[in-house]
Amino acid sequence: MSQHAECTAVDRRTFLSAAAGAGAAVVAGEFCDGLEGPAYKFEPVRIPDWVYGVSRMAFLSPGEVDRAASLGVQVVHGNAVWPYFPLKRDGGGLSKDDEHTLRSFVAGCHQHGMKLCLGLPPFPPAALVEKHPDWRVHPAESAQLKPPDDKNLGTRMGCNAGPWGDYLIDVCAELVEDFGLDGFSFDGNYHPPICFCPHCRESYRTEEGKPLPPRADMDDLAYRKYLVWRGEKLEQHYAKMQKRLKAVNPDAVLMSWTVNAGRYGHFLHLPRAMPTRLNLLFDLPMQEWWLDEANLGASAAPAFGAAYLRATTGNRPAACEPYLMSRGNPYGTDSFPAHERLARTFLAVTNGALAAQSLGWPGHAESAAAALKETARRDTWVLRARPLPWAAMLVSEQTRQFFAYKNVQEFFLPHVFGVFRAAMEEHLPLNLVNDWDLESDRLRQFRVLVLPASAALSDDQVEAVRRFVESGGGLVATGEASLCDELGRPRRDFALADVFGVPYQGRPGRTLKTPARSDSGTVPNEEFWKLRSGVARLSWQEHALVSDPRLKDLVPHKSATFRGPLVAIGEPTRSGEVAMRMTLDGASSHAALPAAIARTCGKGRVVYLAAGIDAALWSYAYPYQRRLLARAIAWAAGEPLPISVEAPMCVQATFFEQSDGPRRRTIIHFFNGLNTAAGHGLPATEVPLREETVPVHGVRVRFAGEAPKKLHVEPGGETPKITRAGDATIVELPPLPLHYLLVVEG
C-alpha cells in the first residue's frame, strides 16, 4: 500500500471541469493567493503546525480558565464579546467593559499556555444594520424587512457575500491584532438558501450573466447552479478571512462549527447551508455531536458522523463535541451517566476525531476531568495518525444534494450507512472519501473503492474511477451509481456501464427507462422514485463472490427474500459474471434478472449490485446482507487484508498509521460499543446512556507474513500474548474495557 499524499490543493483540472459542468462560469477576483486571475482555484487552508498537536479542547466561560488549565486543556473556546461598530480604526471598537473582559480572558489563557478561540456571534449590531440596510440578507425578491433590533437576531442577518463579509473580517483581524486572540469560531456565518441583497444580485449578474433564480427550489436546475455559486462565494469569504488573519498572526486559526459533515440531522438539511468542501478552509472544523433520538444516537450514525467529519478535512484534525443530553424529547441533562461521557469521547477518538469537552454541563465536573485525562493518556498514538488506506467509500455530497434531495433519509443515507455498518461489524478498514477525492492520484493508495448508489458523478470523476479499475483497483458499486451528472441530471446509461459490464434498463418489471435528459426540467421525476423499491427473491449463482462458509451458514438454501431499491440491468456478455439473480415478487423464476455482477475489468475486479444490499443493511438488516457486502469488498480488493481482527460485532476496530521519525507504526483502535441495557428501550426513542461496560474477551488480531517487531496495548503498555500459526502471527489481546489501542511498531 502506498503512502498517503499530504492533503493538497484540489486538482485544478478536475475542479474547473466540474465548475464548467455546473454552469458556474469562472469567477474573477481575489482568491486565496490574492492574485487577480480568470479562474477560481480552490485551495484548502494551510493549517499551523500546532493544530496537529491538539487533542484536548474545552468550551468554558471566562471564569473557568484556571480550572481548564488544571485539567490539561490545550485550546479554550469561549464567548465574551460581540462584533462592534464602527471599526476601531474608524474610532470605534469594543466598549471599555468588553475590552477589560476580553483582555483578562486572553491573559488568563496565555498565562497557562492555553490558546483562546473566541466564539464570535456572526451578527452585525443593530447600529450597523440601521446605517447599511443593504448589507442584510434579503431572503425574498421583494421582502419587507423588519427594523433592526439588538434583541432580535432575525433582524441582524448580514450577507457575507456582500460588504458585511468584509466588515466581519476586519473586526476579526482587529481583535487578533489588539488582543492577541488565537482564533475564532462562529456558530453560524454560512449562507442562506438564497439572498436578493443588492450585492448578490449584482455579482450574480456580473459573474453568471443572468438574474438570480426566483426562489430556493431544488427542482429548479437554475437554483442548483446558484447553490454551487453561492457555496463558492462562501468559500471565497473564508479564504479571504484566513489570509487576513494569518497575515496578522500566522498561527491564528478558525476552529469553527460545521453543519455539513456528519451529524445525522445535518444530512437532512436542504438546501445545504455550506458546501462540504468549506471544511477544508477551517483549521479545525467542529461539530455538535448529538446522540439523541432525532440523530439516531443508538445506531451507527454517530460513529459515521465522526469518521465523515474527519474525512472532509482530508484527514486533518477535526472535533466532535459530545452533547450530554439524556434525551432530546423531553430535552434534559438531569440524568446523564458519567460513563456515557467517556464512551462518547472514545467513540469520537476511535473514528479519527478529537472529542471537545464542554466544562459547563451541570453535575459533570468530574466526568469532564476524567474524559480529558483519559484522552491525554492516548496522545502519543493518536496525534498525527492517518487512516490506513485499504477500502474507500465515497460519501457523495453531490448525490445527497442534487440527486437524492427529495428524500435523503431514504434515497441516500441507507446506502452509505449500510456499507459503513458492514465494514464496522466485519472489522474492515474503511476510509470515507469525498467527491473531490475521486482523482487518480488520490485513489491509487486504495485497494478497493465503494460507490454506494453514488449517482451524481461528473465525467472527470467517472474517468478517474475507470482508470483506477483498469490499473488494478477494485470497485463495488450499487444502485444508480454514475447514472447522473454532478448536478443530478440523468444520463442515458450508467457512465460506468462499460466497467459494470451491464447497461442500465430502468426499474425491474416496469417499462420506466431513464427520464429524458433535459436542461431546464427537473429529473429524476416522481415516477423514478416511486418505482425504486421492490421485493424480490435473490438466488446465489456459482461464483467465488458468494462461495463463503459464513454466508452458507446464514442462508443455507442460497436464496433469500429481499426488499429495497432495485435497478434493472441487461445481461452481461459473459453469463459467468452473474453472481446473484433476482426474481421479482410474483414473477416466474425463469424471468430472473441479474442482481449482482462480479467481473474483471482491465487489471481490476468489479462488483455491481443491482439489488441495493447496502441500503437494506441499514433499513432492516438481515445478517446475510452484511456478509455479502463484506464479501463484495474483499473479492473486489483481490488480495486479503494483511491484518484481520476477530472480535464480536459490538467492537469497532479502526486502523491508523503513524510515523515516529524513520519508524512506522500501525495503530488499531478497539472500541467496545456494548450497551448493557441490551436494547430494552422503545427502539424509536432509544439513545445510549451507558452506565457501565462489560469487558469483551477473546479479541484477536492476525497478521499475515512476517511477525511484527513489537506490539503493545495502550494506555498501559501491556504486551499481548503472541503466537505463530503457519506464516501468520496471532495476537491475543487482553479483555477490552471501553477502549484501547494495539500499537504495532514496524
Ligand SMILES: [Zn+2]
Ligand atoms: Zn446577499
